[in-house]
Amino acid sequence: MKRVRRFFNLKDLGRGKEKDTAAGTAVSTGSDDEDTRFTLNVETFSFKELSDATAEFNDIFLIGSGGSSKVYEGHLPGIGKVAVKRLSFDGVSRHTAAHLQRGFLREVFVLNSIIRPNIVRLIGCCSEESERLVYEYIYWGSMRKRLTG
Numbered sequence: 001m002k003r004v005r006r007f008f009n010l011k012d013l014g015r016g017k018e019k020d021t022a023a024g025t026a027v028s029t030g031s032d033d034e035d036t037r038f039t040l041n042v043e044t045f046s047f048k049e050l051s052d053a054t055a056e057f058n059d060i061f062l063i064g065s066g067g068s069s070k071v072y073e074g075h076l077p078g079i080g081k082v083a084v085k086r087l088s089f090d091g092v093s094r095h096t097a098a099h100l101q102r103g104f105l106r107e108v109f110v111l112n113s114i115i116r117p118n119i120v121r122l123i124g125c126c127s128e129e130s131e132r133l134v135y136e137y138i139y140w141g142s143m144r145k146r147l148t149g
């Protein structure tokens with residue numbers, strides 16, 4: 001595990017074309033305008049580290065799924081229990097996939113900008129496939145479950 005900053009561009013997200021840079025992980029929120037890029041300063045994990053942490057994204061570690069993602073419980077050496085989010089665009093059109101990717105990036109942008117006790121912390125991203133992110137593990141489950149009992 002190493003801490004590096006990486007460059008992401010929305011149009012490359014999902015195709016493995018993002019690049020490491022010395023300056024930082026600049027994430028574009030949707031256009032080629034330089035001003036829309038921001039630095040993502042998180043840990044970087046290899047695909048193997050995340051795969052090992054989740055027994056190759058085994059369904060027994062699946063803890064939830066959202067509109068565009070699956071979330072797995074994982075265990076990372078030196079960090080402990082984490083939630084590994086994997087985007088999945090199975091069965092959706094390219095247009096819908098692009099829309100979901102933008103929403104995902106907005107989530108990353110917001111979480112990267114905020115550190116608050118009640119907001120889940122983004123710990124890291126995958127150095128090889130940017131659709132995989134690592135979050136602190138929340139023991140209380142989803143807000144919906146908390147609200148509906």
Ligand SMILES: Nc1ncnc2c1ncn2[C@@H]1O[C@H](COP(=O)(O)OP(=O)(O)OP(=O)(O)O)[C@@H](O)[C@H]1O
Nearest residue numbers: 063064065066067068069071083135136137138142
């Ligand atoms: N950090 C986490 N710790 C523990 N469980 C989590 C964590 N993040 C997500 N989950 C579980 O995975 C489920 C799916 O989460 P995800 O963030 O992908 O989708 P969502 O926010 O519920 O929906 P959407 O994708 O539409 O925004 C959650 O409902 C929750 O049960």
